[in-house]
Amino acid sequence: MKRSFYLGLCMAGGLLFSSAPAQAQTTLDAFDLPASPGQTINQSAVGNSLFSSATLLPSGFNRQFQVQKISGPGDVITRVNFSNSSRLSYSSDDNTVGRTRLEYNHTGLGADLTSAGNADRFKFLAGSDLGTFLDIKLTSALGTATKTVNVAFLTVNAPMVYQTLFNSFTTGGTFDITAVTKIEIEARNDAQASMDFNFDSFETTTNDTVPEPGALALALPGLMPLGMMLRRRMVKKA
Numbered sequence: 001m002k003r004s005f006y007l008g009l010c011m012a013g014g015l016l017f018s019s020a021p022a023q024a025q026t027t028l029d030a031f032d033l034p035a036s037p038g039q040t041i042n043q044s045a046v047g048n049s050l051f052s053s054a055t056l057l058p059s060g061f062n063r064q065f066q067v068q069k070i071s072g073p074g075d076v077i078t079r080v081n082f083s084n085s086s087r088l089s090y091s092s093d094d095n096t097v098g099r100t101r102l103e104y105n106h107t108g109l110g111a112d113l114t115s116a117g118n119a120d121r122f123k124f125l126a127g128s129d130l131g132t133f134l135d136i137k138l139t140s141a142l143g144t145a146t147k148t149v150n151v152a153f154l155t156v157n158a159p160m161v162y163q164t165l166f167n168s169f170t171t172g173g174t175f176d177i178t179a180v181t182k183i184e185i186e187a188r189n190d191a192q193a194s195m196d197f198n199f200d201s202f203e204t205t206t207n208d209t210v211p212e213p214g215a216l217a218l219a220l221p222g223l224m225p226l227g228m229m230l231r232r233r234m235v236k237k238a
Contacts, residue, residue, distance in 0.1 A: 024118030028059045029202040031087050038081030043067045061104040072096030088199040099188035110179030113204050125200035126151050127159035132187050139182035143173025159200050
């Protein structure tokens with residue numbers, strides 16, 4: 001009898017889990033290319049911008065980054081995959097203001113960032129010892145979409161997960177999220193102080209659909225009557 005009851009309960013639980021959609025996740029940039037020693041740009045001249053060479057990524061985008069010094073006596077430096085770190089790191093010296101900008105150009109007609117409707121947001125790991133802002137701009141053939149994301153004060157070596165929904169972007173024209181030709185991300189420090197910023201991963205994803213332990217605790221009592229009903233049917237058939 002117990003065996004029949006648990007069998008029914010497992011069957012009901014299987015229905016619960018099979019009804020949940022699979023999580024879609026696509027890595028746009030893992031910052032592990034180019035291979036070590038990676039790329040480094042050091043800018044010491046005010047007002048000038050230096051550009052890296054382009055790197056083709058598995059996501060179908062060519063990535064290039066730019067470093068600009070705005071003011072101050074020191075340098076601003078951006079590195080990608082320095083010493084196999086698999087991250088982008090930006091730093092500015094004391095009393096120095098600068099910015100770094102990432103540009104992703106799609107090699108085809110445009111990328112479907114929704115992965116055929118399975119993804120609805122950007123997800124990235126980032127950390128800054130002063131806090132910073134990320135200005136994100138998307139371009140499609142039909143228009144543009146923009147958003148500023150506030151990256152909070154954090155320990156640089158322990159980045160935090162940030163997620164921003166596609167539908168939270170301010171759009172210009174008739175923007176097409178399924179045919180994105182360019183992604184631009186700019187990190188900046190507006191204060192005249194030294195800053196360190198790390199960017200560890202950049203992905204598209206959807207919300208995690210795996211049930212939380214608390215949700216399971218609420219669901220199991222509701223499944224028990226269904227398990228009992230299945231057990232009784234099996235007993236009657238016997």
